Amino acid sequence: MRGYFYYNSFAGNHFDISTWVAIIAAFAAIAAAVAAFWQANGLKLSIKAETLLKFIDRFESQNFKAARKTATLACHTMLKDKNPGIDVDDVLDFFEDVSFMVEKQALDEEMVWHAFYHWMRLYYQASATYINERRQEEPTVWKYFICLYPRLNALERSNSFGQYKEILDDAELKKQLEDELN
Numbered sequence: 001m002r003g004y005f006y007y008n009s010f011a012g013n014h015f016d017i018s019t020w021v022a023i024i025a026a027f028a029a030i031a032a033a034v035a036a037f038w039q040a041n042g043l044k045l046s047i048k049a050e051t052l053l054k055f056i057d058r059f060e061s062q063n064f065k066a067a068r069k070t071a072t073l074a075c076h077t078m079l080k081d082k083n084p085g086i087d088v089d090d091v092l093d094f095f096e097d098v099s100f101m102v103e104k105q106a107l108d109e110e111m112v113w114h115a116f117y118h119w120m121r122l123y124y125q126a127s128a129t130y131i132n133e134r135r136q137e138e139p140t141v142w143k144y145f146i147c148l149y150p151r152l153n154a155l156e157r158s159n160s161f162g163q164y165k166e167i168l169d170d171a172e173l174k175k176q177l178e179d180e181l182n
Contacts, residue, residue, distance in 0.1 A: 052111050055098055075126035076177045082129040091123050092142050099144035113155040122176050124149055125168055
């Protein structure tokens with residue numbers, strides 16, 4: 001006798017209420033898993049944004065502005081040789097820390113490009129000889145920065161719509177260094 005708790009499926013099979021409950025529970029579990037996935041991604045993005053804001057705060061702090069000024073003056077003075085010496089280390093170390101966070105996926109490349117590319121490019125190019133000489137002595141120094149920089153260049157190129165210039169000449173670097181001092 002078929003009563004209230006039997007239903008026909010599309011294939012003509014009969015399911016009792018416990019089968020339907022199990023099917024509904026399975027769909028609910030899938031929906032919950034999808035919601036958890038999206039929530040975790042939202043949380044991950046929120047944590048990345050918070051990390052980026054902390055780096056921006058540090059970059060804009062009075063202490064770090066003083067370090068940037070020292071680095072900028074050294075870069076400006078030694079622009080022809082691109083060898084400002086240890087005066088630029090604090091700034092390059094900062095960019096190394098940011099780049100390390102990208103490598104460990106605590107930040108993403110586009111966030112860093114958006115917030116820091118201008119300065120990363122400026123200090124990288126104005127210190128190119130110094131960076132290369134230091135890396136000859138100590139190959140791992142600024143390794144994450146060195147690895148990230150070309151990827152940021154690619155992002156800049158793809159967002160510049162034909163206006164991108166990969167290597168700035170000395171006059172352009174000098175102007176940007178002077179702007180950084182003001």
